[in-house]
Amino acid sequence: MAEFDEEDFGSGDEPEMGIVVPFPGMRVNDRLAEAWAKEVARRNQANRTSYIFPSPAQIVDTIMRKRTLPVLGWPASWPRLAARARLYAGDAMSIAGPKGGGKTSFAIQIARANMGDGIPVIWVGLDLDDSQITVRVIANQHGVHTKEIREHWPRQRIDHAIASFADLWHFADRHIDVDRQIASIMDVVSITKAIYRRPPVVVVDYLGKLTALAAMSAEVRRSTIQVVSQLQQLCLHEEFFLILLVQTSRANEMKLVGREDFDSATDAMGMASDASAVEAECRVQLALAVFKADDAPRLDSHVLCSKSNVGLEGREGFSFAKAGGVWGELDYLPATPSQVKAEADKDKRDKHRAGPARSPVEVRSDINAAKAGDAAALRRAAILAAIRRHGMLGMELRAVRQIHGAGRGPAVVQALNELEATQLIERVGHNKWRAILGQT
Amino acid sequence: MSRFDRDTVVAELRAEDVAAHLGIKGQWRGRWMRTNRCAEADHGSDAFALARDGMWHCHACDTGGDLLSLIARGERMDLSGDFPRVLEVAAAIAGVAPDDDFGPAPRPAPKARPAPPPLKPWSERLRLATRRAAWVWDHLYEGEILVAPYLRTRGLDPAAVLRREEIRCTPLRGPRPTAQDSEDLRRLWATMAHMAIAIPVRDVTRGAFTDIRVRRMEPSPGQPKIIGMLGGVTVQPETGGWPAQLAGCYGHPEEIDGDSVVLVEGAMDYLTGLQIFQSAQVLGATSAGDMPLLAAHAARKLAARDDESVLIIIEQNDPPRRARDGRALVGAADVSVNELPNSAAKTALRHLGPHRVKRILCRVDGRDDIKDLNDLLCAGVDVRVKVESFSAPEPQDG
Numbered sequence: 001m002a003e004f005d006e007e008d009f010g011s012g013d014e015p016e017m018g019i020v021v022p023f024p025g026m027r028v029n030d031r032l033a034e035a036w037a038k039e040v041a042r043r044n045q046a047n048r049t050s051y052i053f054p055s056p057a058q059i060v061d062t063i064m065r066k067r068t069l070p071v072l073g074w075p076a077s078w079p080r081l082a083a084r085a086r087l088y089a090g091d092a093m094s095i096a097g098p099k100g101g102g103k104t105s106f107a108i109q110i111a112r113a114n115m116g117d118g119i120p121v122i123w124v125g126l127d128l129d130d131s132q133i134t135v136r137v138i139a140n141q142h143g144v145h146t147k148e149i150r151e152h153w154p155r156q157r158i159d160h161a162i163a164s165f166a167d168l169w170h171f172a173d174r175h176i177d178v179d180r181q182i183a184s185i186m187d188v189v190s191i192t193k194a195i196y197r198r199p200p201v202v203v204v205d206y207l208g209k210l211t212a213l214a215a216m217s218a219e220v221r222r223s224t225i226q227v228v229s230q231l232q233q234l235c236l237h238e239e240f241f242l243i244l245l246v247q248t249s250r251a252n253e254m255k256l257v258g259r260e261d262f263d264s265a266t267d268a269m270g271m272a273s274d275a276s277a278v279e280a281e282c283r284v285q286l287a288l289a290v291f292k293a294d295d296a297p298r299l300d301s302h303v304l305c306s307k308s309n310v311g312l313e314g315r316e317g318f319s320f321a322k323a324g325g326v327w328g329e330l331d332y333l334p335a336t337p338s339q340v341k342a343e344a345d346k347d348k349r350d351k352h353r354a355g356p357a358r359s360p361v362e363v364r365s366d367i368n369a370a371k372a373g374d375a376a377a378l379r380r381a382a383i384l385a386a387i388r389r390h391g392m393l394g395m396e397l398r399a400v401r402q403i404h405g406a407g408r409g410p411a412v413v414q415a416l417n418e419l420e421a422t423q424l425i426e427r428v429g430h431n432k433w434r435a436i437l438g439q440t
Numbered sequence: 441m442s443r444f445d446r447d448t449v450v451a452e453l454r455a456e457d458v459a460a461h462l463g464i465k466g467q468w469r470g471r472w473m474r475t476n477r478c479a480e481a482d483h484g485s486d487a488f489a490l491a492r493d494g495m496w497h498c499h500a501c502d503t504g505g506d507l508l509s510l511i512a513r514g515e516r517m518d519l520s521g522d523f524p525r526v527l528e529v530a531a532a533i534a535g536v537a538p539d540d541d542f543g544p545a546p547r548p549a550p551k552a553r554p555a556p557p558p559l560k561p562w563s564e565r566l567r568l569a570t571r572r573a574a575w576v577w578d579h580l581y582e583g584e585i586l587v588a589p590y591l592r593t594r595g596l597d598p599a600a601v602l603r604r605e606e607i608r609c610t611p612l613r614g615p616r617p618t619a620q621d622s623e624d625l626r627r628l629w630a631t632m633a634h635m636a637i638a639i640p641v642r643d644v645t646r647g648a649f650t651d652i653r654v655r656r657m658e659p660s661p662g663q664p665k666i667i668g669m670l671g672g673v674t675v676q677p678e679t680g681g682w683p684a685q686l687a688g689c690y691g692h693p694e695e696i697d698g699d700s701v702v703l704v705e706g707a708m709d710y711l712t713g714l715q716i717f718q719s720a721q722v723l724g725a726t727s728a729g730d731m732p733l734l735a736a737h738a739a740r741k742l743a744a745r746d747d748e749s750v751l752i753i754i755e756q757n758d759p760p761r762r763a764r765d766g767r768a769l770v771g772a773a774d775v776s777v778n779e780l781p782n783s784a785a786k787t788a789l790r791h792l793g794p795h796r797v798k799r800i801l802c803r804v805d806g807r808d809d810i811k812d813l814n815d816l817l818c819a820g821v822d823v824r825v826k827v828e829s830f831s832a833p834e835p836q837d838g
Binding site: 048050065067068069070076077079082110113115116117118119141142143161163164165168195199239313328397398401408410411431 | 680
């Protein structure tokens with residue numbers, strides 16, 4: 001049957017594409033490599049050593065093997081931060097923030113996202129005990145205050161809530177001796193890899209407690225360097241994801257509560273009290289700036305990516321709901337306290353105002369509304385530019401959603417509707433849009 | 441020749457032991473093992489499925505049956521003609537002594553079979569599956585007139601279903617392949633020779649067809665209702681440290697964009713869901729084992745989409761069963777939705793939280809015959825009132 005032969009499903013081998021041009025025949029010189037290996041072997045034998053001194057050509061297999069390992073999963077509702085911080089197995093990330101700044105909740109949300117993808121989590125809880133963390137995970141998942149769970153939830157309800165994550169979550173035992181603590185982390189990682197056959201996410205909550213175990217205060221700096229280095233080596237060797245929660249130094253707390261402004265996220269480098277060691281060993285550094293306010297159930301915040309392994313340092317806006325400690329990504333940067341204060345002061349100084357000066361809460365709300373409007377305009381511009389690039393064939397909704405900066409779900413559809421209403425684009429078919437020629 | 445009591449042998453025979461004897465290796469997921477090796481041949485995809493209760497089916501060869509028929513196939517014997525010999529081999533595998541002896545025969549050595557050829561790389565398998573599915577789809581019969589009568593027998597409104605999904609019919613159009621044609625084509629033709637309805641399985645990234653699932657209109661007892669296209673793929677197996685991922689399902693997994701998304705299991709429940717949930721997006725797992733992967737995929741997409749949309753998981757009423765040897769077996773639907781470490785309910789809750797995940801259990805008190813969504817529809821139950829949400833927080837003192 002000629003028709004089927006033309007569509008030969010699988011028996012024929014596809015010719016390999018020449019993907020490396022020009023000089024596809026270029027290769028490593030075998031003779032030089034042999035001479036190198038021979039000399040290394042000779043010296044090893046003479047000196048009773050076992051050096052390897054590999055060349056990059058010998059590391060390609062490792063690169064390809066590492067590609068089969070998963071990357072750290074971010075909560076799906078945080079696409080902008082996920083683009084800035086991509087973490088591979090064997091990489092470490094630090095999350096810095098002041099006391100009560102939501103570090104643990106932030107890490108819990110990352111852990112939940114990874115468990116959703118089938119990646120196990122090891123929690124090294126050195127600050128809060130296992131029961132406190134468990135309650136906080138439930139609170140985060142359900143969006144309720146921990147107080148409600150601790151005081152009111154019946155056992156059956158707690159059992160049911162725990163059943164959704166208990167299969168993939170384990171606590172590392174706590175030890176007073178730092179070497180035993182690190183050995184226990186090593187053991188629990190080995191067990192996890194044997195059982196789940198994939199690298200776990202290991203969260204150390206928080207680093208200061210671990211380093212404090214190691215030494216008296218006079219030697220804290222040196223012990224921090226040692227502990228972080230040991231953990232990073234372990235992470236690299238065992239190929240898991242390491243998340244270190246670190247506290248900010250007291251001197252820098254003013255910046256992370258928004259009382260002091262700074263120009264770029266990289267200015268947040270060195271904010272952690274364990275700064276130099278953490279900076280050296282972590283591929284990604286995040287700092288959480290939560291703008292506290294009295295009696296506010298939801299706080300504005302900035303997450304600063306001060307060191308990124310994809311080179312996208314910068315900051316993203318977040319909101320932090322106190323009930324359950326739930327972090328949600330925004331598509332704009334909310335106002336900092338210093339911006340609010342400056343605007344409120346300006347209001348007060350305005351002698352021509354007709355009414356009373358706005359309160360700081362009103363000022364914050366107005367600034368945020370303006371910023372959200374700007375973000376929507378940027379979204380529309382990004383979508384329009386992409387649709388124009390696609391030309392007359394148009395662009396499907398699925399493709400529009402992939403545009404960087406297009407926003408999430410209903411925001412995309414709203415932007416498309418607004419562009420359609422202003423006759424900049426037109427609908428082609430069911431879910432496809434194209435630009436209208438001549439419109440600018 | 442020794443005499444064996446058939447019932448005793450069958451009661452003692454375990455699917456795992458028979459698979460090991462025939463050199464069939466694969467990973468058990470819940471009560472199923474899927475692998476690319478059947479009793480007779482090695483295939484390009486996981487075409488062979490064996491259940492712990494002993495039922496098996498090879499989608500590539502379109503053969504199936506119980507453990508005795510599996511042994512007969514593996515040993516190249518005729519089940520009816522060589523029955524005493526088949527029973528003898530089965531007894532040896534199960535460790536059952538003959539009626540006229542006082543000790544079991546020694547367990548036979550596992551059949552020596554060469555290692556199965558390695559599977560092609562995933563990207564290549566997906567590419568081939570896509571090409572093959574497109575070819576098969578083009579060779580199916582179109583037309584509401586062929587499909588509508590069957591849908592009506594299942595209590596469905598053909599217009600409502602066909603407005604939302606394209607369904608075609610087997611057998612394949614065109615001349616029957618001859619001995620000169622490829623083995624692949626002859627097998628494909630044989631598996632799609634029945635009069636059946638064909639539903640496409642779409643790829644999660646582009647929406648291209650990766651499999652064509654064919655549902656027999658009148659399956660004979662013990663025969664699987666669904667057969668998949670030869671070489672079709674629905675799951676990307678786990679590699680290195682990556683967990684298994686959903687590759688394809690019924691519906692449009694490539695574009696999850698609904699305020700509510702309904703997840704069902706199986707072809708008929710998928711079509712039923714399309715009719716019942718007119719304003720929701722309906723996705724169907726091709727088997728119970730795929731349900732957790734489908735839930736993970738849909739939950740991830742919904743979490744990325746917004747903070748309000750909901751996921752409704754339809755749980756089939758699959759009560760615990762008792763195996764022939766007396767062991768209690770949990771139903772496959774229960775395992776895939778509730779029990780596995782990454783079950784559908786667990787993954788959905790981890791991604792979305794409890795307020796965005798709902799459930800419909802296909803059960804009506806006093807009606808043991810109602811097991812799935814289609815049964816509920818046929819029984820005249822208003823399915824939408826059966827949506828269960830997480831209970832409201834407990835009232836606080838003061």
